[in-house]
Amino acid sequence: MKEDPRLIATRQTALDAAQKILMDEGVLHVTHGAVSKATGISRSTLYRHWPDARSLRDAAFRRIATPPNIPPKTDGPLRSDLRWLLGVLMGALNDTPWGQIAPQVVAAASTDEEARLVITEFMKDRFASVEAVFAAAVGRGEITADIPVDQLIELAVAAPYFRKLIRHEALDEEWLDKHVDLLCSIAKTNSGQ
Amino acid sequence: MKEDPRLIATRQTALDAAQKILMDEGVLHVTHGAVSKATGISRSTLYRHWPDARSLRDAAFRRIATPPNIPPKTDGPLRSDLRWLLGVLMGALNDTPWGQIAPQVVAAASTDEEARLVITEFMKDRFASVEAVFAAAVGRGEITADIPVDQLIELAVAAPYFRKLIRHEALDEEWLDKHVDLLCSIAKTNSGQ
DNA sequence: CTCCTATAGAACAATTTGTTGCATAGTAGA
């Protein structure tokens, strides 16, 4: 029993448009009417797919707020692995829908359980990737196991997110290099004391 | 030419309610109708004060998003000054309207120039306070001037904001102690090389 | 070709948004 291709096409077209509206104009403007006007899909069809405004907005959030997984590179050295991982993360923030939508998800999370889940799940993934990088460095004997890994992970990820989402400052290669340098120096000076 | 006390009372009552709605239910629910129902002020009066939905929301944002200034304590030692300053900042995030509203402001900033100004101005203040603390420590000779101050400031402020706004994790005394410890150790090990 | 189902479109009710005119009541000044 396969799904009618028209269902799939409608959903895809509608959510594409909803996503664009969400990014360009904010959550306030994601409505059945706006999506209908943007796509040509009739309002009644949209209501059949998403019975009310909230479910439409939720669908738009969920679709866009599913960022790609980053399998970390862990073949060392630490600086190189960390630079690569955070480079990918920074790229995602700069150049993908996720980067544009993240502020909206952050805000939604304060009143919406669904959005909160999206964020915490996502951050768990990111933290795990960074942790894998540090763990590999410990495994190679590059740093010792007594560094405050949890704090380092938090700083590593917090800085780019804070800079992009909250301060609206540029995330560029130069900034990232300095960030990674500092993280490595912390890891190493705290190592083996 | 003094202002009619009724004007002042209406504005205050209305914005109090708008603020509460903004925090509890999100920006979507800040409308003239909702504020009217919450306060008993008639809709027409509200429209007289704020001609459209956007100006009402903006007013609610602006009112709540004016966080208190924190004059930094700079009489040393570094750990103590930093602990005090970040403690106040953490307290504001945990226990004041600003902490609850910040996610909404962050989101609004991605499509609203006004909200972006609020944030950048505010962050400038916070950064200046942290910088004053480090500068005082340099002045006392506790650390040397060649530490990467800008990065340290960013990390100092980014961590609590990230933790609270994005991860929705607790900001407690224990976490803050470890955060300040790490910052101080970075400042000192990078000092005088 | 036939049955099933998704869509378009229009008509509709309900709610929300914004406007206007008028009576009332609070405020300031003489």
Added chain:
DNA sequence: TCTACTATGCAACAAATTGTTCTATAGGAG
């Protein structure tokens, strides 16, 4: 106290938005 002023409340209203329902049509599956 009396007067002029102005903010508010209220009701009526127009316009836009939101959500529902029905019917005709067209696309897809067997």
